[in-house]
Amino acid sequence: MAAAKATRTLVCIILLVAAVMMMAVPGEAATCSPTQLSPCAPAIIGNAAPTAACCGRVKAHPASCLCKYKKDPNLKRYVNSPNGKKLFAACKVRLPSC
Structure with a gap:
């Protein structure tokens, strides 16, 4: 049972990274790359507490x-999810109103 849950989590993380890679814009890769937030995947997908590395990345990420x-159809479900909102609150990062 635990192995199946771990496999599902791994598949979700892989899908998230794949979605992020598909939306990367070559001119903005250095400043606006969602892959920079990969340390936050366990907190967003798996409901784990965000790590210091995750919070550091979120705080350094441009609003x-x-x-x-x-606004991205592939990523908004993660940002706007209950776990995403918990992550921003735990890291004391205000999610911008866009």
Whole structure:
């Protein structure tokens, strides 16, 4: 049972990374890449507490990028999810209103 849950979680993370990779824009890769938030995947997908690395990445990520993610059909479900909102609250990062 635990192995099946771990497999599902891994598949979700892989799908998230794949979705993120598909939306990467070459000119904005250095400043607005959702893959920079990969340390936050367990908190968003698996309901784990965000790590210090995750919070550091979220705090360093430009608000304009978060707005893009909120509007992107592939990513908005993660940003706007209950776990996403918990992550921003736990990291003391205000989610921008876009």
